[in-house]
Amino acid sequence: MSTVSKEPQLLEHGYEIQNLVVVDENYSTAVEEVNSEHDEVVNKLKNKFKDFKTDKFLAEPELFNKLAKQQEPKVMLISCIDSRCNPTMLLGLEPGEAFVVRNVAALVHPYHEQVRHLEHENGIGAATQFAVSVMNVEHIVVVGHSSCGGIKALMSRDDFTTDLVGGWVKIALPAKKKAHLHSHQAHHNGELAHHEQMSVAEKESVNVSLKNLLTYPFIEERVKDGRLQIHGMHYNLTEGKLTCWDIVPRK
Numbered sequence: 001m002s003t004v005s006k007e008p009q010l011l012e013h014g015y016e017i018q019n020l021v022v023v024d025e026n027y028s029t030a031v032e033e034v035n036s037e038h039d040e041v042v043n044k045l046k047n048k049f050k051d052f053k054t055d056k057f058l059a060e061p062e063l064f065n066k067l068a069k070q071q072e073p074k075v076m077l078i079s080c081i082d083s084r085c086n087p088t089m090l091l092g093l094e095p096g097e098a099f100v101v102r103n104v105a106a107l108v109h110p111y112h113e114q115v116r117h118l119e120h121e122n123g124i125g126a127a128t129q130f131a132v133s134v135m136n137v138e139h140i141v142v143v144g145h146s147s148c149g150g151i152k153a154l155m156s157r158d159d160f161t162t163d164l165v166g167g168w169v170k171i172a173l174p175a176k177k178k179a180h181l182h183s184h185q186a187h188h189n190g191e192l193a194h195h196e197q198m199s200v201a202e203k204e205s206v207n208v209s210l211k212n213l214l215t216y217p218f219i220e221e222r223v224k225d226g227r228l229q230i231h232g233m234h235y236n237l238t239e240g241k242l243t244c245w246d247i248v249p250r251k
Contacts, residue, residue: 021046025053067096075099076131078124078209079143080106080150085235087143090242099131105150105205106142107171111215125216133218138228140213144206145235151202155179171212175204203243206232210247224249 011017021027027050029043057064076099079087087093087100101124108124131137144151153169154176160166179201210230214220222228234243 023049023053025050025058063095071096071135073098073131073135073137075139075141076128076137077101077141077143078103078106078108080104080145080148082145082148084147084237085143085145087141090143090235099127099135099137101127104165104168105148105154105172106144106209107150107168107205108142108209108212109171110212111217128213128216129218132216132222132228136227139231140219140228141231141233142206142209142213143233143235144202146199146202146237148198148202148205151175151198151205154205155198155201172201172205172208175201175208178204203232203234206234214247223247 023046027046029046073096075093075097077087077091077093078101079085081102081104087102088098091098103124108128111125128140131140150165150169151172153165154172157166160170160173179197182197182200210232213230214223219228219230223230230247232245232247235241236243
């Protein structure tokens with residue numbers, strides 16, 4: 001087992017690093033004392049990495065030797081942090097095939113908001129610029145899903161100033177308005193069932209993110225000249241269905 005480095009650490013006063021180990025194919029949690037359920041959870045993660053090292057990394061040396069030197073992903077995925085919606089698993093992607101950014105409800109700020117609040121930049125702007133302008137990805141896919149907690153927060157509150165979640169999900173307020181409008185139009189000033197409103201809001205929030213992506217000059221330019229395509233997806237957790245659509249310039 002490795003020992004903790006004695007080099008200076010950037011930690012707050014009163015904290016220290018413990019239990020520093022290097023996990024490889026020879027690693028065994030048997031040498032570590034399991035003191036709590038927390039230890040069991042972390043040890044499971046370590047063992048899962050050991051399985052990856054043995055079953056994937058060592059089994060495909062050509063792939064991982066190539067990835068150690070370079071990456072050439074063709075797609076960028078922007079998806080929700082929900083543990084039930086793992087985009088690389090759902091879409092069968094291998095290491096090196098996609099950039100992945102995850103946040104609450106798969107939302108994207110408009111470009112002017114990113115610039116105005118650059119000191120609070122949340123990573124979406126920087127990630128998309130790197131993926132598009134440096135790595136030249138050819139597709140950006142925004143992936144929403146059913147039973148999204150972020151969209152539930154959007155639909156259930158009117159005050160978005162009380163916490164960080166509210167400040168974030170208000171990006172999708174146009175989707176909330178669209179869901180309410182759809183409800184009135186569908187039922188002649190009646191109300192859609194709650195789950196139907198949620199479904200509309202979930203899909204429309206993806207469209208909000210796609211619309212906001214097009215406010216980034218380096219994205220809009222490439223979409224217009226055909227070098228980049230943007231797509232929306234919505235995964236239904238209950239039915240195991242994936243709804244997909246494209247956003248294209250009008251001719």
